[in-house]
Amino acid sequence: MERKYLMALKKCELFDNIEIDNINSMVPCLDLNIQNFKKNDFVVRDGDALNSFGIVLEGEASVFKESISGNRILIKNLGPGEMFGEIAAFASQNKWPALVQANTPLTVCFIRQDRLVSECKNLCQFHKTLITNMLRVVSERAMMLNKKIEYISIKTMRSKLCTFLYENYLRNGKTIFKLPMNREQMAEFLNVSRPSMSRELSRMKEEGIIDYYLSTFKILDVDALKSYCE
16 A cells, blocks of 8 residues: 555544554455546535444545535544544444535545444454544544534523633643634534634633633633533
8 A cells, every 4th residue: 555545544543553564454455446536526415325434634625514404514624644434434324424625635435334343354453443443433423522512502692611621621621722723613513603702712811811822822811711521
């Protein structure tokens, strides 16, 4: 397998704690289905038959959810090493729940779920690591979804932002931290409009509660921040 593709797989959560040479030795076992797409091509469509999950090897793509009226909602942007369909692949419905479209010329590898969970014919010593990694990924996705539902239930914009930032302050253990998402992803995660969120962040900055630059935040008044949390 080309080294640039192996480097992309190394970035993927599924291959955590597995070295590139070992990933390369696992390629025949996983029977990777590598496909190329042109810009704007549909990789998969909502409702297509699903028997595998994908990993971006090269290029960029976006995941969309289409409403009944045909409107698209951006779910996530994907780059090299990022997975899609990993949750739905192990559900009983066996249909893709979203649309994936190439934003650039794109190379993707698909892995059938049975290749991941079945006993490795080559007795690959890292196969258990793959399964453990996938279980961790699925669990973390479930926890993130649960946390997102909690934020959606919070009524005001300020309470959402303060709760989100205060929890990140507690998680990092310091008043200066970098969020693992950009401003657009943050708005999407909190289920708010980005312009409204930016205005509220500016007001909080003017009031001396926080300071920020791009994805880096500094909590200036922890007590004030906590007072708005729900």
